[in-house]
Amino acid sequence: MTYQGRREDPRLTTGQGRYTDDVSLPGQLHAVFLRSDHAHGRIETLTLDAAREAPGVRLVLTQDDIAAAGWRRTAAAMPFPGFDGPLLAPESAVFAYDRVRHVGEPLAVVIADSVAQGRDALELAEVEIDPLPAVIDPAGALAEGAPQLHDAIPGNRPFEYRFGDPEAVAAAFATAAHRVRLAMTSERVVPNPMEPKAAVVSWTDGVLDLHAPSQGMQGLRDALVFATGLPPEQVRVFAQDVGGAFGVRADAYPEYLAIALASRMLGRPVKWLSTRSETMVSDYMGRGIVMEAELALDAEGRFLALSHDWIADLGSHPGTSGPFTSVMNAAVMATGAYRIPAIDGRVRLCVTNKTQLAAYRGAARPEMAYAVERLVDEAARQTGLDRVALRRLNAIPADAYPYPIPTAPMPSAYDSGDLPRLLEQGLALSDWDGFPARRAQAEAAGLLRGIGCALFVEPSGGVLPSDEAAITFEADGTVLLHELAVASGQGHETVFPELVAQRLEIEPALISLSLQRNSGPATKGAGAFGSRTLMSQGSVLVECSRQAVAKAREIAARELDVAPDDLDYADGAFRSRASNRTLGLMEIAAAHPGALDTTVELPSPRNFPSGLHVAEVEIDPETGVARIERYAALDDCGVVVNGTLVAGQVWGGLMQGLGQVFGERCVYDEDGQFLTATFMDYYMPRADLLPGATALDNLEIPSPTNELGAKGVGEAGTIGALPAVMNAILDALAPRGVARFDMPATPHRVWQALQDAAA
Known part of the structure; x- marks a missing residue:
């Protein structure tokens, strides 16, 4: 790998970046939003007369005003049918008007001369919400008799996708020498970009100008065109620097539409900057998938069949990206890195009384890698077969490309790769063979040491034609x-x-x-x-x-x-x-x-990067504190154009994956109150999660799908981290009798697992 500097860094590291809040326009007003403090309920009273008369207030808008303008939010789309019909995705209003469906859902916006005046005016709002039972658990949302969130989504299930051959899987399971089954959860997380959600809107000669954190101009512009009915040439979107995105900066949030309409009505620019807690309760969230998976093996350890059963939480409404990625990425990764003759899968989407969910870094890729790689390690534990030998025996060979994906909703194939070589070189990079000596040293110090690996293939690219x-x-x-x-x-x-x-x-x-x-x-x-x-x-x-x-x-x-x-x-x-x-x-x-x-x-090209990640952890059995001691990541992201940028993407992905492993999760009470909406309560990964003994390298196998031979790398860290580290944690806990353990690996949960095993 070669390393060069980034020309952006001097600007960004010396405070000269230009983010949305750095944009200020002459005569601008300021927006403040009234939000629901209930997760589910009927709006009985929403009286804003006093707020309208408050000092400095120029305008107050509710859903009635937005509906009168004919504006609407983009409905979710699914380019292929489900098991029993298309995606049920009613258009979500900009503001709640009859029912609220998650804490933080906007009810109205106040436009004032200053932020302080807008907040003072909100104190005068009269809001009465008649609470309804909240639906928090994804599986519970699909249970018979669960409270219904939308009349247009019977049973809270907007979509179900099935893939593979259930009869072939049943036949393989009937003759298998070994069957291994696991249940796992990928907890809902808050993406938490460094830059809070923000927007500045102005109009010039009928042209809408929006400054906002964005991952791409066309997607946000198209969403605004759909919402407003304006022709594309009358919508302009600007974003110079964006302080983090992770998949949640692609859509037109309701706040953008509300202040755009207010700006047009008032003939003045309007600016809005959310607080951190606002961002945590109103930004799209990620993950939130409940998984069951079962693997069948013959006596020699060959994989015969694999079944998946997923429930993916979409939050209060199906969003623009969450439904598609939860289904598509699960289907194309269903076999992992392995030759498995028979596959059967089901992905059920559900709505709950939580914030909407979007494609967060990895977007169901980490979950599928987690499910498959945890199964492989569990198969090794239950059968006594070596976990590396199982991977060697079943990995897709280098001469099998293009490798067809029969489970994909649309024709697709792994384009290139060399998984056996990736496995061997990755194990060498991690000094896998030297682990027994390191484990012995840890045991002598009273510590538990484990090692785990993850071999994975992921989709990258595509999206638009x-x-x-x-x-x-x-x-x-x-x-x-x-x-x-x-x-x-x-x-x-x-x-x-x-x-x-x-x-x-x-x-x-x-x-x-x-x-x-x-x-x-x-x-x-x-x-x-x-x-x-x-x-x-x-x-x-x-x-x-x-x-x-x-x-x-x-x-x-x-x-x-x-x-x-x-x-x-x-x-x-x-x-x-x-x-x-x-x-x-x-x-x-x-x-x-x-x-x-x-x-x-x-x-737009599409291809399939791959990787072998290895983690070593040490656990203090007295406190339950788990610490990563070594980490190695060997990734095939095709031809490496700039090694510095590749390494930076892997490091960033690793940190987000490790955050989820060791503590990140959204906690709700039974009424749907979000209990972890500040940094005082929500776990965030820190630099000390990864040790100095971290080795990153690349196996450059060119992709035939594009001019550069490049493959994606931005999500590899999250995909490898979840299964590699959790396999290492289970390996460390196994000598003490812990056979089942799921994320997050907080000290208390690890300590409790050890206590339960010893009881």
Whole structure:
């Protein structure tokens, strides 16, 4: 791996970044939201007359005002049918108006001269909500007789997807030498981006301008177009720096729509910045999946069949991304990294009285890797077979690609990889064979030490049918790149200019990424999610570079009076073989303004990265404190373009995965009150979770699906961390008789498991 610096870092580390709250417009007003303090109930009274008359208040809006304007929120979509019909996804209103369905659901907005005046006005609001029974547990939501959240979603089940061959699985289980079954839960978590949710809205000549944290311009713009009925050319979205996204910065939140309407009605800009607790109760959440899985093996340890039964919690309404990713990613990862002849699966989506759920970093990928890899270790424990030998025996061989995925809702295949080599090199990277000596040292110190691994394959890319990007040659002698995916730590400002500089053979310093998202020629393309931007936007920019050089070649041939094929191109200049005369690319661009500008649209690639992660943990049996002592991650993310950025993505994913392993979860009481809505109550991962003895490396197997041979890496850390660390924790606890344990591995839960095993 090679390591280079990021050109964004000086700006971001010296406080010169420009986030949404750094945007202030002349004459702007401020928004404050009234929110429900009940998880479920009927709105009996919502009286805001006194709030409207409060000092400094310019406007108060409820759902009646938004409905009168004809505005609405985007309904969830599913591109394929379910077991018994399409996704039941009623459009969710911007504000609650008849019933509230989660704590923090907005009821109204106050627009005032200052935030303080808006908050004072909220104190005058008269709200009466008649409580209804809350539905908190996903399995309970589907139980007969459970309170119903929506008339349009009978039984609280908006969608059910089944995949595989249940008859083949039943036959395999009937003849299997071993059957292993596990029940697991991936707790609901709060994504908690560093930058709170915020927005600044203004209107100019009927054009809506929105500044907001976003992962991509097209998705947010399209949601605003749908909501407002405006044509696309009258909606502009801006985001220069985004302080974290993780999948929850892609949609038009209700707050954005409310302040957009208020700004139009008042003829003045409106700004809103949420508090941290507001962000925690109103941002889309992640995870929230209950899983059961069963694996059948023959006497030698070959995997014969695998069944999955999932319930995925969507929160109060089906959101735009949560339903699709919970189903699609589960189906395409159902076999994990292994050859398994028979698969049977069911994914049931449910609604509960919690905040809506979206695709949070990994989006059901970590859950499927967790289910499969925990089963493999449990199979080894129950059968006495070696867990590494089981993986060697069943891993998809290197000569099997493209490897078809019969469980996928749409035709799909693993494009490339070498799982056996990944396994062997990853084990060597982790010094797996040296573990017994380290365990003996820990035992001598009275500590429990365990080791665990996870071999996984994940989907990356896709999302939209195509992506567009552009290159423009500016009058000042520089090159500007245009694309619609917005970085939130991925390093687009570094890697995209590097890619183009290599193809144009000019200095990277001459090339920069445009951060004015709506002023460039690129108009379409998915955002920075799904581990896709390098292979998608990067590949399009490479093609732009190729076409720009081809255009320049034609011009150079005319000016040098030779055939285009008689020109050599190197170091940013064309040279005539006949006369040895040269003409530089940037000279051509300066002499022919706009002639080399290029816009390209290409189909969005999709592929399947893989990885082998190994974790070692030590547990103090007296306190239950578990600590990671060593971690190794070997990832196949295709061709590595910038090693620094790859390592940063893996580190970030690991920290979010480890946060979930060791404590992150949303806790609700039986009435649906969210009990962990502040940093005083909600566990957040810290830097000391990962030890100094952490080794990261890459096995570069090029993907045939894109120009760069790249695969995704942004979610690999979360996918590997959950199963690798939990397998290590179970390995450490096993000598004390603990056979079952699930996340989170908090000290109390680990200590209690040891006490229960000893009783």
